Amino acid sequence: MTQSLLHQILDHANRANPYPLYEELRKTPVHHVDGGPYVVSTYYEIRSLLHDPRISSDVRNLASTARDPLAGPAQEESALPPSFLRLDPPEHDRLRRMTNRPFGPPHSPRRIDGMRGELHDIVSGLIDDIGDPDRIDLVDQFSYPFPVTVICRLLGVPREDEARFHTWADTLAASLDPDPDADPAERGKGANEARMQLGMYLAGLIEERRKNPGDDMLSRLATAQGEDGAMTTMELLSTAALLLIAGHETTVNLITNGMLTLLRHPDVLQRLREDPGFAVPLVEELLRFEPPVQLVPQRTTLADIEVRGVTIPKGASLWLVLASGNRDPQRFEDPDRFDPDRRDIQHLGLGSGIHSCFGAPLARLEAQFALSELARRLENPRLLEDPPPYRQNAVLRGPRHLPISCDGIRP
Amino acid sequence: MPGDGSLERLRREGRIVVVGASLAGLRAAEALRAKGFEGSLTMIGDEPHEPYDRPPLSKQVLLGRAAADRTALPRLRPVDATWRLGVPASGLDMAARRVRLADGDEVPYDRLLIATGVRARPWPHEAEAELDGVFVLRTRDDSAALARRLDAGPKRVLVIGAGFTGSEIASACRERGLPVTVAERGSAPLVGALGGVVGSVAAELQREHGVDLRCGVMVTALEGDTSGRVRAAHLSDGSTVEADVVIVSLGATRNTEWLAGSGLGAGPRGIACDAGCRAFDIRGIVTDDIYAAGDVARSPHALFGYQFLSLEHWGNAVSQARIAAHNMLSESTDRLPHMEVPAFWSAQFGVNIKSVGAPSLGTEILISQGSLQERRFVGVYGYQGRVIGAVAFDHARWLPFYRELIETTASFPPPFDNVDRRPGGQRPIDADFPDPSVPTHGPTVTLSGYSPADRRMTFTPAH
Known part of the structure; x- marks a missing residue:
């Protein structure tokens, strides 16, 4: 019975609305079935564990007996060294610090803010090109190309190469998908192949940027000479691949989930249309209500840890179900209500602790621009399918297509 | 007395007076209104400014990145208060429930919150403290004056005392490229708050950033020139530091003098209060109408053996203010203890x-x-x-x-x-x-x- 609860969550049939399953899961805040991961689903426990230095993000710390099919490919089989997402301090800290240098404060406080004009232009261009208002696939026509373009501009990847990224990104994102029925070896192989191809492409680009550096992040990373020295080429490759994948796979879903939620709450959509500034609290509530990363499946315990009376043994595989914590009634009043006026909103949508979302300031800004412009320009938009078809992925959860129609596109 | 309606009357038409138009004072006033207090609220402050935030005063303001007069605290909600700014409280009559003001006015209260905080401990030699170029840093005006002087490009700045404020000032001066000497009586910066192990890291940081750090020394005298401007400081090791700006950063003194003789349990160490922020009188009996919050309060903390702790922390001021406001308007069984774990931050070097x-x-x-x-x-x-x-x-x-x-x-x-x-x-x-x-x-x-x-x-x- 309990085993089937995890399978139900991973079952694609339940992708459109996993929240009743999470509610069931929270009745056992630390859920464990022999051989499976320890699944933590309540807000305060997740938040504690995200700050707990006994929790490792490095799969090499996973006990061999705990190597369940959901933990992803083992690192030693991979062509590239692990990115900082899958490293612990001090290596994690060093790489994240170096990556942050050309990205955010204190060294580059204006990088993201300086992209406002560019973000606006990209959004406008995509909406201009929508074409037939009777049948729009918001994912393919808007949510996907927007963040891909943004991350490519940020890194300095030429636009004509974007199509190749879609393929690699799809494969890698799917490898994060804990589908219990897929052959883990096969999936790991596909993911590694995609990483390899992406790596080779990026290696060429890095070489080019070393010779002719611009102001883009890849140039800055390739030529960095800060207190932490320079990244090795392999480290640079892993980091660039991480930024490319994490930088759009999540934002696609944030924007699509956002539009879907707005279309289900026409009053909120109307308020956003009248007041673009409303996008700020709205996106925050969206990160709580429909977080693009539903759960963190890649943590491991470095010691026996007691959580709510359950001892999670050293080396266990640990899942932190962020999306469930965000709906925990112990933390949020009326958690299943979408309420952008909510003031007490310290959600887990972007994680917390040292691995909290690196690209958060960019993701927030992208979603704010995207949703407020869609609200302003689409005339009387309607959902054509509710629920829309979802992607396989239970971790990076979001619609594969979002078919909508509208009466026209405002200038 | 639960159920006798007195609390309801207080809530509807009571008079609450807050002495100290500070972070704690403002947050308490907001919390009172948020809890439905409809009576009269009077905010008394010795400075002419509306409540402002202090952390930027030793950081962004000294760097010229923020103006001192742009540090007003954001308002969380309207407080609808009578503001008596620029007039210090000068006395308290506990029996008559009145606060005396320096201008002779008296303000009656049903509940009183004291949030008068602390002030910078001045340089002990009065004549030397009067020299032009000698500063303390506590208030908005202090910070504005010091920032102006730093703008003028002094030849050397001397900071006396390497606690958090002194260290932050030294950091800001170095960031502006000014030559800085720091004189600290202890063995290292921050040693009183964090101990010598961490203090030695702070010392390395200072030296690496070009601070001329002198530990284990005291400044024995400040010397002025003929026009009354500070020109040098003499140190206990016999050395002399030539400096045209001297910042005295020797900690704080609690603003409790105005309570002398009132019968309230107030003194140089602060105002003793219970875990619910209710002040003690000098007999050790807790009052039920006088509360204290922020830097001026000292209260027993459950996590630290019920010792009375004084915490000069931003978060503590906010937390005590909310507890005091809640308890003022609550039946005794509904009161809350202040037991937040202390926390503070600093940014330097x-x-x-x-x-x-x-x-x-x-x-x-x-x-x-x-x-x-x-x-x-x-x-x-x-x-x-x-x-x-x-x-x-x-x-x-x-x-x-x-x-x-x-x-x-x-x-x-x-x-x-x-x-x-x-x-x-x-x-x-x-x-x-x-x-x-x-x-x-x-x-x-x-x-x-x-x-x-x-x-x-x-x-x-x-x-």
Whole structure:
């Protein structure tokens, strides 16, 4: 019975609305079935564990007996060294610090803010090109190309190469998908192949940027000479691949989930249309209500840890179900209500602790621009399918297509 | 007296007076209104300014990145108060329930909140303190005046005292490229708050950033030129430092003189109050109509053996203000204790320093994550086998974990491996505080429960 609860969550049939399953899961805040991961689903426990230095993000710390099919490919089989997402301090800290240098404060406080004009232009261009208002696939026509373009501009990847990224990104994102029925070896192989191809492409680009550096992040990373020295080429490759994948796979879903939620709450959509500034609290509530990363499946315990009376043994595989914590009634009043006026909103949508979302300031800004412009320009938009078809992925959860129609596109 | 309607009357038409138009004063006033207080509210402040925020005064303002007059605190809600600004309170008549003001006015109250805070301890020699170029830094006006003087490009700045404020000032001056000498009586900067192990890291940081740091010395005299401008300082080691700006950063004095003779339990160490922020009178009996919050208050803390703690922390002021406001308008059984774990932060020499708990009560320290050499680390403080505090240099994201260890009186040294295992092992060493405090032996207290809204105390008798 309990085993089937995890399978139900991973079952694609339940992708459109996993929240009743999470509610069931929270009745056992630390859920464990022999051989499976320890699944933590309540807000305060997740938040504690995200700050707990006994929790490792490095799969090499996973006990061999705990190597369940959901933990992803083992690192030693991979062509590239692990990115900082899958490293612990001090290596994690060093790489994240170096990556942050050309990205955010204190060294580059204006990088993201300086992209406002560019973000606006990209959004406008995509909406201009929508074409037939009777049948729009918001994912393919808007949510996907927007963040891909943004991350490519940020890194300095030429636009004509974007199509190749879609393929690699799809494969890698799917490898994060804990589908219990897929052959883990096969999936790991596909993911590694995609990483390899992406790596080779990026290696060429890095070489080019070393010779002719611009102001883009890849140039800055390739030529960095800060207190932490320079990244090795392999480290640079892993980091660039991480930024490319994490930088759009999540934002696609944030924007699509956002539009879907707005279309289900026409009053909120109307308020956003009248007041673009409303996008700020709205996106925050969206990160709580429909977080693009539903759960963190890649943590491991470095010691026996007691959580709510359950001892999670050293080396266990640990899942932190962020999306469930965000709906925990112990933390949020009326958690299943979408309420952008909510003031007490310290959600887990972007994680917390040292691995909290690196690209958060960019993701927030992208979603704010995207949703407020869609609200302003689409005339009387309607959902054509509710629920829309979802992607396989239970971790990076979001619609594969979002078919909508509208009466026209405002200038 | 529950049920006799007095609380309802207070809520509807009572008079609440807040002395101290400060962070604590403002947040308390807002909390009172948020809790439905409809009576009259009077805010008394000795400075002419509306409540402002102090942390930027030793950082952004000195760097010229923010103007001192742009530091007003954001308002969380309208408070609809009568503001008496620029007039200090000069006395308290507890029997008649009246606050006297320096201009002769008297303000009656039904409930009084005292949030008069602290002021910078002045240079002890009055004539030397009067020299042009000698500053203290506490208020908005202090900061504006000092920033103007730094703009003029002094030849050398001398900072007397390397606590947090002094160190931040030195950091800002170095960032502006000004030559700086820091004179500290202790063995290292920050040594009183964080001990010598961490203090030596702070000393390295200062020296690396070009500060001429002199520890173990006192400034014995300040010397002026014929036009009354400071020109040099004489040190206890016989040396002289030529400086045209001197900043005296020797800690703070509590603003309690106005309460002398009132019968309230107020003195140089602050106003003693219970865990619910109700002030004691000099007989040790708790009043029911006078409350204290912020830097001026000292109250027993459940996590630290019920010792009276004074905390000059931003977060403490906010938290006590809310507790005081709540308790003023509550039946005795509905009152809340102030038991937030202390926390503070500082930014200096490019490092973010953050602390939880009470490091200064600790006797041992263990570097649990990062390393002192890299100046990025978490140091855990232990006292009698329990975790009592932690400090982070550029490692603040881990501190919520250590706060939980403190709240649950976890054992010290922490027995587990963590993600940041360094060669050399993790052994506790003497934290090297100059004058170790000796906390009283009392019951230990465990905060338990899973929601902060549902904290229960479990008392464990001391062995």
